[in-house]
Amino acid sequence: MALFRCEEMALYQLFLQSEAAYNCVGEMGEIGLVQFRDMNPDVNAFQRKFVNEVRRCEEMERKLRFIEKEVKKEAHINIPNNVPDLKQVPAAREMNELDNQLEKLENELRELLSNQEQLQKNFLELTELKQVLLRTSIFFQEADSTRFAAAARDDREHEEGEALLDVEGGASGGVAGGGTNKLGVVAGVIKRELLGAFERVLWRVCRGNVFLKHADIEEPLTDPTTGDSLLKCVFIVFFQGEQLGNRVKKICEGFRATLYPCPEQTAERREMLKGVEARIADLQVVLDQTLSHRTRVLESAAANLPLWFVKVRKIKSIYHTLNLFQVSQKYLQVQCWIPITDIPKIQAALDKGTSDAGSSVPSVLSQVPTKEQPPTFNRTNKFTEGFQTIIDAYGVSSYREMNPMPFTVITFPFLFAVMFGDCGHGLIMALFAGLLIWKEKDIIAAKSKNEIFMMFFGGRYLIFLMGVFSIYTGILYNDLFSKSMNIFGSQWAIPQDVAKTLAGYSDNTDTVELDPKDSFKDKAPYPFGLDPIWQVADNKLDFLNSFKMKLSVILGVMHMLFGVVLSLLNHTYFRKPLNVIAEFIPQVLFLGGLFGYLVFMIIYKWFAFDYTNSASAPQLLITFTDMFMLSAPDDELYSGQYTVQVIILLVGVACVPWMLFVKPTVLYMRHRNPAATQRKTRDLSTGLTFKNLNNLAGDDGEGTEGLISNDELDRENGIGGDDHVISPDTHGAHSSNGNAPGAGGHGGGHGDDDEEFDFGQIMILQAIHTIEFCLGCISHTASYLRLWALSLAHAELSEVLWSMVMSIGLSYDSVFPGILILPPIFAAWAVLTLAILLLMEGLSAFLHALRLHWVEFQSKFYHGEGHLFTPFSFKHIVENPLED
Amino acid sequence: MAVPVFCSPFTSFFCAFIGLWGLIMCPIMGAFYYSHAITFVEDVPYDVEPSDFSKDDLESTYEKVAINLFISTGVYFVCFMLCLCQFINRKTSLIP
Numbered sequence: 001m002a003l004f005r006c007e008e009m010a011l012y013q014l015f016l017q018s019e020a021a022y023n024c025v026g027e028m029g030e031i032g033l034v035q036f037r038d039m040n041p042d043v044n045a046f047q048r049k050f051v052n053e054v055r056r057c058e059e060m061e062r063k064l065r066f067i068e069k070e071v072k073k074e075a076h077i078n079i080p081n082n083v084p085d086l087k088q089v090p091a092a093r094e095m096n097e098l099d100n101q102l103e104k105l106e107n108e109l110r111e112l113l114s115n116q117e118q119l120q121k122n123f124l125e126l127t128e129l130k131q132v133l134l135r136t137s138i139f140f141q142e143a144d145s146t147r148f149a150a151a152a153r154d155d156r157e158h159e160e161g162e163a164l165l166d167v168e169g170g171a172s173g174g175v176a177g178g179g180t181n182k183l184g185v186v187a188g189v190i191k192r193e194l195l196g197a198f199e200r201v202l203w204r205v206c207r208g209n210v211f212l213k214h215a216d217i218e219e220p221l222t223d224p225t226t227g228d229s230l231l232k233c234v235f236i237v238f239f240q241g242e243q244l245g246n247r248v249k250k251i252c253e254g255f256r257a258t259l260y261p262c263p264e265q266t267a268e269r270r271e272m273l274k275g276v277e278a279r280i281a282d283l284q285v286v287l288d289q290t291l292s293h294r295t296r297v298l299e300s301a302a303a304n305l306p307l308w309f310v311k312v313r314k315i316k317s318i319y320h321t322l323n324l325f326q327v328s329q330k331y332l333q334v335q336c337w338i339p340i341t342d343i344p345k346i347q348a349a350l351d352k353g354t355s356d357a358g359s360s361v362p363s364v365l366s367q368v369p370t371k372e373q374p375p376t377f378n379r380t381n382k383f384t385e386g387f388q389t390i391i392d393a394y395g396v397s398s399y400r401e402m403n404p405m406p407f408t409v410i411t412f413p414f415l416f417a418v419m420f421g422d423c424g425h426g427l428i429m430a431l432f433a434g435l436l437i438w439k440e441k442d443i444i445a446a447k448s449k450n451e452i453f454m455m456f457f458g459g460r461y462l463i464f465l466m467g468v469f470s471i472y473t474g475i476l477y478n479d480l481f482s483k484s485m486n487i488f489g490s491q492w493a494i495p496q497d498v499a500k501t502l503a504g505y506s507d508n509t510d511t512v513e514l515d516p517k518d519s520f521k522d523k524a525p526y527p528f529g530l531d532p533i534w535q536v537a538d539n540k541l542d543f544l545n546s547f548k549m550k551l552s553v554i555l556g557v558m559h560m561l562f563g564v565v566l567s568l569l570n571h572t573y574f575r576k577p578l579n580v581i582a583e584f585i586p587q588v589l590f591l592g593g594l595f596g597y598l599v600f601m602i603i604y605k606w607f608a609f610d611y612t613n614s615a616s617a618p619q620l621l622i623t624f625t626d627m628f629m630l631s632a633p634d635d636e637l638y639s640g641q642y643t644v645q646v647i648i649l650l651v652g653v654a655c656v657p658w659m660l661f662v663k664p665t666v667l668y669m670r671h672r673n674p675a676a677t678q679r680k681t682r683d684l685s686t687g688l689t690f691k692n693l694n695n696l697a698g699d700d701g702e703g704t705e706g707l708i709s710n711d712e713l714d715r716e717n718g719i720g721g722d723d724h725v726i727s728p729d730t731h732g733a734h735s736s737n738g739n740a741p742g743a744g745g746h747g748g749g750h751g752d753d754d755e756e757f758d759f760g761q762i763m764i765l766q767a768i769h770t771i772e773f774c775l776g777c778i779s780h781t782a783s784y785l786r787l788w789a790l791s792l793a794h795a796e797l798s799e800v801l802w803s804m805v806m807s808i809g810l811s812y813d814s815v816f817p818g819i820l821i822l823p824p825i826f827a828a829w830a831v832l833t834l835a836i837l838l839l840m841e842g843l844s845a846f847l848h849a850l851r852l853h854w855v856e857f858q859s860k861f862y863h864g865e866g867h868l869f870t871p872f873s874f875k876h877i878v879e880n881p882l883e884d
Numbered sequence: 885m886a887v888p889v890f891c892s893p894f895t896s897f898f899c900a901f902i903g904l905w906g907l908i909m910c911p912i913m914g915a916f917y918y919s920h921a922i923t924f925v926e927d928v929p930y931d932v933e934p935s936d937f938s939k940d941d942l943e944s945t946y947e948k949v950a951i952n953l954f955i956s957t958g959v960y961f962v963c964f965m966l967c968l969c970q971f972i973n974r975k976t977s978l979i980p
């Protein structure tokens with residue numbers, strides 16, 4: 001019965017030998033069925049035993065991230081996306097191996113990186129030098145010609161005709177000596193955007209006594225550290241005098257221009273240029289080789305990267321879990337929640353872990369008696385997971401109460417479809433979900449991070465069912481993109497005499513009223529669904545509204561009655577007959593009597609009246625109100641109606657004090673005389689009584705040992721008077737049986753034996769409960785009318801979209817303008833259908849159907865006060881790496 | 885195919901989807917128009933006085949609109965093929 005209720009859980013104590021602990025916890029992670037409790041809640045994270053190992057794992061993760069970043073820089077290397085999970089626990093020594101491997105890899109990469117940077121810096125310098133050499137030759141030639149011209153001019157003044165620049169093997173290029181007329185030269189490279197400012201500063205500082213020439217370098221150069229490409233230009237400064245030279249050099253430093261020694265003689269320059277070019281070629285070769293080596297290293301790392309990530313995460317999570325254990329010298333112990341049916345699996349995993357570690361001492365699982373409410377574990381598969389999620393979103397079911405999920409699988413898509421009811425839209429929805437289901441393996445492997453898409457993908461089975469059910473209700477409402485399908489032939493026909501007079505109709509009567517007496521063929525309705533004639537009828541809504549409203553009320557009352565019946569199943573399971581008598585029966589009488597009678601009247605009226613006597617059919621709303629006012633009906637639906645209504649009303653009214661007073665009174669009397677009422681009940685906290693547990697012990701024959709003997713337990717419990725406590729699993733099954741009535745006798749009653757019996761509290765709670773139920777019946781029944789409202793809205797929107805958009809495209813009877821207008825109009829209609837009718841209306845109907853389930857249905861039986869079972873599972877950890 | 889790629893994978897998929905929808909729905913609607921389905925009687929551009937009403941004229945109008953729909957099927961076929969080529973050429977995953 002695990003489908004209707006959550007799994008039975010029990011609290012177990014796990015003893016592991018220190019050597020085997022790592023492997024056993026790893027195996028637990030693989031099977032993912034154990035939820036560990038923190039045995040050291042007050043201990044700081046840094047004081048726990050395995051904090052060093054966790055630190056090491058985090059270091060390894062950091063290295064892995066660094067390697068990943070380096071790999072991602074090289075765009076052409078692919079990191080494989082889907083890594084098959086080997087389902088193996090990484091061995092403890094693997095951590096050391098992996099650590100060493102990662103360290104080596106990281107160091108190698110860092111070295112490669114720094115080498116590469118250095119090489120690139122050298123390369124840049126050489127390139128800039130080459131550019132300087134190339135450009136400055138022009139400057140020197142110009143300077144030469146000006147020197148000749150100046151010399152010719154100044155020959156009269158300067159007899160010696162001393163060269164401004166010593167070209168023919170004179171003093172080496174550089175700063176001219178003080179006092180001579182030789183010009184000093186400084187050549188270098190500066191960023192283009194700084195050039196203007198540089199020039200201005202030079203002019204101001206040197207008072208215009210320097211001469212700057214510059215030329216742009218066309219190709220952009222790459223900066224070694226940042227990798228950006230920069231535009232630079234070559235400049236050369238001519239100055240006279242040492243002082244100016246120093247100033248110029250300081251300004252160059254300030255503007256971060258790199259200076260290069262530039263020989264003034266052409267021959268020297270040519271030599272230098274040749275040398276520089278040769279060195280550039282060599283450096284290029286070295287750079288290429290370095291890059292290719294780096295690529296090779298990264299490629300080999302990239303192949304293993306996902307596997308390493310997974311391993312490191314697993315190891316880290318194992319140590320995190322080990323930190324939860326209580327550590328002593330020889331063994332580690334922890335408390336954990338385990339589903340009872342999985343105990344053999346867990347035991348086998350523990351044995352495997354122990355044998356893997358090479359230890360001889362087996363691990364010990366023993367049960368711990370507890371009064372805590374166990375976590376709720378609902379086993380789901382890929383189909384039921386979507387439905388369970390939407391139920392859990394409102395509240396996780398309490399331990400062992402009825403799980404609404406199996407019923408929701410059908411009722412939710414059905415209520416959605418009642419509100420959505422259109423064949424065409426349902427078909428598109430079903431096809432979309434069908435595509436998601438068909439490609440689900442690929443989509444899971446792609447590990448998309450887009451939240452909205454993953455939300456749709458998670459609900460693919462839900463959406464598929466919603467679509468299929470919508471096709472069904474679409475056929476019932478006879479609505480296909482707001483047009484009706486005439487499959488069987490309409491049962492309405494214009495009678496002959498009316499047809500003859502149609503030709504004589506003038507313009508202002510363009511409606512014909514068809515009397516069903518003459519126009520309704522064969523007195524038999526359309527075989528399935530709504531007659532297609534209604535689509536062209538003006539009074540379609542008059543008919544359809546009444547029909548859909550009544551249908552909504554019928555569905556609503558049925559849904560709510562079903563909820564109340566589920567509460568009966570809960571009361572029976574938890575062995576609370578008082579609730580059955582004091583709550584369930586009056587609830588059924590109230591809801592079924594009053595609103596069930598309304599449903600009866602609706603259905604009766606549908607059958608009892610047809611077009612012949614419809615004029616005399618009483619209005620149900622008035623009838624219902626008259627019933628409450630105890631006034632005799634003017635028109636009777638059936639004979640004896642007044643008497644029946646009075647009886648139902650009296651019974652319904654009597655249910656209110658029944659619901660209000662019976663339960664608190666009985667509880668009060670029980671509190672006064674505890675001995676008189678012995679009962680074995682099941683508390684919500686632990687769903688097992690002695691009887692059940694012993695059955696389990698007998699069946700499994702597990703090799704678990706009891707911690708506390710039966711006698712001790714009895715002594716503990718005898719005074720407290722609880723029969724909620726489970727006795728530990730012992731082989732002496734029969735002895736526990738003997739103790740059961742003894743312990744049970746002390747207890748009796750619901751969970752309020754332990755605390756003080758507060759009658760006022762109970763009375764108030766009961767009053768709230770009663771008022772909530774009775775008023776809720778009325779308001780919830782009315783709330784179900786949203787089924788009508790939304791389906792009306794959907795149909796109207798669909799019709800408006802067709803008549804405002806699509807109709808325009810179809811209103812051309814000639815090919816020429818028609819064919820230009822029809823395709824774009826159709827596309828517009830299709831896009832609007834998708835956006836408004838499918839997405840917006842679909843979301844809206846989803847939300848309202850969900851609300852009907854959460855509030856109207858579940859308030860009749862659901863407590864929803866449980867907490868989820870969160871086992872230690874590698875699958876979960878590997879898939880969600882950021883939650884740590 | 886050597887068709888230049890000019891839209892994102894999502895746009896091409898979406899347009900291919902609309903093209904497919906038109907490709908399927910337009911001929912069906914055309915067929916229904918051709919068989920004078922009463923369901924479309926309000927969308928047919930036949931607006932005359934009741935006295936001038938002629939059933940044959942109505943039916944021929946029906947058929948003209950049906951022809952329009954069949955031609956637009958061709959248009960959608962072209963659109964669908966174009967977008968499908970775009971999508972296949974992209975060779976990237978549709979999953980966002």
